[in-house]
Amino acid sequence: MAPAAVGRDGVTAFRLRAQHLQRRLPAASHHRAAARGLQDGAPRSALLSLHARADGVGPDTWADSAFTQVWGPRGAVCLVPVEDVAVFTLGLLPRNERRQRSAQEAADAVRAAVGDRQVRKREVLTAVGNRVDRLILACATGQIRIRWDGRDTLVSAAEAPRADPDEARVELLRRFLGGLGPSTADGFAAWTGLSVTDARTTFAALADELTEVTVAHGTRMVLSSDHDSLVGATDAAGVRLLPPGDPYLLAPDRELLVPEAAHRTAVWPAGTVQPGALLADGELLGTWRRRGHQVGITTWAEVDERVRTAAEREAAGFPLGLNRDIAVTWARR
Template identity: 30%
Template sequence: RRRYAAQGLAERADSTVADVAGRLAGLQAQDTAAMRLAVRARTRGLTADRVREGCAEPGKLARTWLMRGTLHLVPAVDVRWMVSVFGPRNVAAGRGRRAQLGLDDRICETAMARLPGILRGRALSRAEIVAELELDLRGQAVPHLMAYAAGRGLICRGPDLAKDEPGYVLLDEWAPKATPPTDPLVELARRYQQAFGPATAEDFAAWSGLPITTVRQKFQAARMEESTQSEESAQLDEPGGSGLRLLGAYDTYLLGYRDRSLMLDPAYAHRIQAGGGVLHPTVVVDGRIVGRWRMTAKELHVEAFDRTVHSRQNALAEEAADVARFLGRPTGLRTTSGR
């Protein structure tokens, strides 16, 4: 329950999108709809459209490739120092795949030289960027080139364009310059502990994608004093709220630990992550994953793993209604028992 509360799930707050992204040390954002649902689960009153608008305002939020080489939404004021931690590593890790796609050093450096002139003062889609780059880029070479330029600190994701197509902008125009932390890795570890604690250095390594040999000392250096930990623990032991949340796919609550057994019975793990890196939307009660759910054209379908969901029908109905409100579309609710 302490982890559940640290994630802002025990009781919703009147927070902005930037508040949530900052509190959680970033929101996984490769699935735009899922990222918006992560905000909904932790706030009151926001809608999907308002989250979309919040991500479109320069200087507030930025999306780029950070932890585990994955796209994340972070406060714009933090994006530069976070790129300094993950950008060089992600660029190096992607070198082999870029070579397979024909993205040699010459093409990458040509793109880096041309992108500032192409993107200055505007946000463009990948297709629009490719048309102006005048390079032979096909298939997966395009997103890998965007990730490369982001890892080099040149660009980031800005507003979502029509039909949620990604819009790319110059980082210097989108994110304010800010004084970086004295030790960015210690700062990252501190924020991780606030968002995911109690946790271990091994958990931090799994969440960040960084080697344990790199992060262990930083994690220890960032540990809060015993008195502060005790005070926060006392607060987090009383989560309040309904205790039931419908979390979207890839929710950060599931991504913060090396071992999920405290929140998910291993017998049900395959129902949440069947393979291919996909994490299904989940039903969580007081920190434990007790089901999964999906939206159809007409209803929100919950598949319960045990009797817990059936004993919380009122709370489930309230959550389903809030998902419908957030998305701006009416929906029914159906609950079945999983096999």
């Protein structure tokens, strides 16, 4: 049987539903909203990504004991449920034995430097030869935790998760395909920051759970358990202001999300701080930036009053603990 053909609208609708961007989860489900990891950064991106997916998010939700922070995919600061630490650390441990030894040596050095304290990153760097890449690699052992509070990064030691790295790698691939599928081993490599060789090995390990589909840009793989919901995905609905680094924006196939090259450059500019994105009914319609209590939204076309009202409501609900109400301004590019 030939692989099922899925259009662009079906792929985006599937991803939006899988990432809880069509309908917010209840407040008791914050861990589900963060199941694929939430990249953090200014302006408290993980918190805004959580807010886009679940009710009841407040300024301090990111610091809840149910969450922790690690250097996750691509070496980015990542907010993850405590119960998923193994997935986002051991799942990123390279298979190369030399790299594994290097990771453990770096972790040992960091643990010796921090003891039972939380230590500023810049003070820990000397323990790994002032190399940030070694510090991030150490996190893949599962023995390092971090806390980024918007100003500084604190590093602490932890016991390694009692999990098999191969199982963690496969589960990380499930999380990726479950939210950003259908995709390829190359796409998984780009999303994780791992080598293509590593990514292909993980794909092979999960082969029995994968099914081929055909999309506009070629043949891709999806979890077999998601096949029917992908093929039957319907039109997307809802308006969100996605922060920079939001999981939805981390899809490797950017041309599928934003077909026009100039608009892709606006969402993912090179050499400068990335903006957030205006998502409306399955389409990215523009970008936004915040300065203090001011949120400026720039669109690529006219948006109707319904979208404007919904976007302004989203901005007003940002759980950032500001002392003033958010003021939204609109512009056309």
